[in-house]
Amino acid sequence: MPEGYCVKCKAKKEIVEAVEEVMKNGRKAIKGRCPTCGVVMFKILGGKAVVPPPAPALTEPVAGLPSPASNPMPLPAPEPGHHPAPEATPNPSNP
Numbered sequence: 001m002p003e004g005y006c007v008k009c010k011a012k013k014e015i016v017e018a019v020e021e022v023m024k025n026g027r028k029a030i031k032g033r034c035p036t037c038g039v040v041m042f043k044i045l046g047g048k049a050v051v052p053p054p055a056p057a058l059t060e061p062v063a064g065l066p067s068p069a070s071n072p073m074p075l076p077a078p079e080p081g082h083h084p085a086p087e088a089t090p091n092p093s094n095p
């Protein structure tokens with residue numbers, strides 16, 4: 001019979017009516033009752049992913065330090081037909 005910590009008795013108790021369950025994250029757990037007070041006890045089995053990682057994974061790139069392999073910013077191509085000089089010249093080839 002598995003054992004668990006009863007929060008009501010504040011002691012380690014044997015889990016009665018233990019039923020093994022699989023949680024949504026795939027881990028197994030045992031759900032049962034305290035033999036003394038009857039409170040529902042829940043014990044998670046398998047200590048693989050129980051302890052969170054000590055430090056978050058550095059997945060984000062360091063800001064302000066773009067890698068040299070990154071795409072250089074392309075220069076904006078000049079739009080044709082958008083000249084600063086007015087095109088309303090009556091005779092441009094006038095000597």
Ligand SMILES: [Zn+2]
Pocket residue numbers: 006007008009010013034035036037038039
């Ligand atoms: Zn208890």
